[in-house]
Amino acid sequence: MDMNPDTTHDGLRGGYPPWRQRQRPAARPMLSGDMRCDVLIVGAGITGSFMAEHLSALGHRTCVLDRERPGLGSTAASTAMLLWEIDASLTELTQFYGFERAAGIYRHSLRAVAGLKKLVEACALPCGFHARTSVYLAKAGADPRELLAEHELRQRADLPGAYLDHRRLLSKFSVSREAALVSPGSAEVDPVLLSQALLARADTQGASVFAGEAVSYETAGRGVLVGLDNGHAIEAGKVVLATGYVMPDWLDMPLHTISSTWAIATPAQAPGTLWRDCALLWEAGEDYTYARTTTDNRIVIGGEDDASLTDQSARDDAMPAKTAVLLDRLAGLWPAALARADFQWSGAFGETRDGLPLIGPVPGRPNMFAAYGYGGNGITFSYMASRMIGRMMAGKNESWFQDLAVDRPMPTRS
Template identity: 60%
Template sequence: MLDFIATEQSDLRGGVSPWQAGAHRPIRHPLTESIATEVLIVGAGITGSLMAEHLTRQGRQVCVIDRERPGMGSTAASTAMLEWEIDRSLQELAAIYGFEPAAEIYRLSLGAVAGLYELVQSNGLAPTLRGRNTVYLAGGDAGARELLAEHELRERAGLPGAFLDRRTLSAEFAFDREAAIVSPGSAEVDPLRLSHALLSLAERRGAKLYDGEAVGYDSGGRTTHVALDNGCSIEADHVVLATGYVMPDIVTSDLHKTASSWVIATPRQSPQQLWRDGALIWEASKNYLYARTTTDGRIVIGGEDDDSVVAQSDRDRLMPRKATILLDKLQRLWPRAEPFAEFAWSGAFSTTVDGLPLIGVVPGHPRLYAAYGYGGNGITFSYLASRMIGRLIDGERLAWFDHFAIDRAPVV
């Protein structure tokens, strides 16, 4: 459920994930001279790929730069659980911003997953994409009473789902928890294959992909000049920052923070060792456990989030202990699984105090756009960002964009 991101070029993630590169791996080309373009996208991961696909479909001239191979940073370490339910429950979000804004945000997230699913299916981009239900399990301080209240608020907001008590949950899914909310409308995918397919499609429409790291931004004129580490520069009418949580100095937010998470993937399991329908699993607790299956029968389970650990060396040092904890939690959650970690990885992830992303115009820089702070909804919010920023570049601004504004007021 998390999208992992980097602090430095050599500090992207630890360990190895099970995701595979797509059949057509986008290749960066060297940039030997300064150029001009209509839109420059900084970052060729899943956010940059979604942006490139959308803007080229709109007929824009697009260039994409990245300092490393496309998708091999944060995207390769994502768990790619495409959920519309966000890190803050609807109850929590309503307590911060009021019911109507919170309900609208949840409906926008639901629509984003549906839009992404349609995009992938209509273009035949990712055979690993599968629609999924989510099972939101009681956990921590959230028991049956709290989940029932959340379900009733979701019903009021027009959101789909059903409340399951302990007996029904056990009978239908064999999970031994006090209660759960089961909701349709989510999905799962191999994130690396999806990112490569999107970027390849954008390239076929004319997008250019270059090797380069942005080291400076000058947006004082009618266009923005982006200086690269090789001495060249790119002049663009619009610049989109899709660089994880590595934000340049011109982007600031009191809401933004970073943390670390750890993930393991089991060996291939038999069908009898997997839970019903391969549903996406997550817990109703602050530092929740999350789990999914893969097309080849693995179980991916993660969590153990820690906002005091960011450096890769510290994550690597903790990985054996975190993997052991996750295996123990897997055994308690689903005793039928073979409790062995064939893959283990970790990374820092970007989140915000209110659980909502930071998407939109960079304050003070009207032709510079950014997308950060995704938390556990990385690819869902990446899709939403591509549609928002596409409209902003077209000169269209909708009222609901304020929910995700980079300069929105901090939560009190």
């Protein structure tokens, strides 16, 4: 079977995510002459879509450019759990940056999911959004005291959630692990639908979306001249780079690394056989697994990250073995599941040393902003990036923006 009939230009993903069975995003026109705008957003994935919706709502004449159909980069591969919990636990982040800074970042992340929910509800965006509880599971066989310490730190930071020991976890969620943290405030979504809905709203707010590739960026007067692959150019007052895991060569991002990840979706499960509240399940530890359900009662389970396989053909080759491991993990996590893979897919996946994104001015490039560095809660950070960059453009910098700066120093544990 051809595992890869639908790879992107950049080999960002392969296989079949379930979101693609729905509507294919509309192709956008190519630019037929030069143009000017206030803000050019390069990349129309979920990050570019949040950015386009927000910046056009703020009144910027906004233009968006993508060399693929919008939303069909990594966004289409996303399992789209909208967690406020960050890849680095609060304990780890505290070791890097001290408690006050770490707690502040966690609270901003919690507010970002709440803000995203408000946006979806206020604009009635059709995107399969559901508020969800998250269940952060202790790794099988791990010492539960680590999770208890994380819980106590979260309480000190005013973050919501409860600690469940093995017995309470088993009786409430029928999941057999040493312990878990159960927290409100997360959500799930269909990432392709959300990206489309945001772009449709940006369209109605006057944004223009074009097909084309940005190939050069030059400082020009009080803005940036962006050269396109078809020879035309866009002169923009400001440029936001939202190109996902494909960054321009000249951008130096030492905190960031790319690995690969895999996911599968089962057939629809029989009524009444899914876990309590269709919560988002995810595991502590490096070698983690996570699972969610979909509006059509499938289970999506992912993980198995591998930094040694980075090109799409290697990811495709590994797909059968990774699928088998994920099915095995599903059977261990939720023995009642019909453990079969109707959809299997893989994608490039970015991570930073501290689990935090890279958002803000591009060093040495006036009027350019970056919105990068997204890991397991990338979509939450995409939303956050749009709000931060909107404020930066208005000259309203806040001190915590520095915590996510593109050129922040390499973190070290205290």
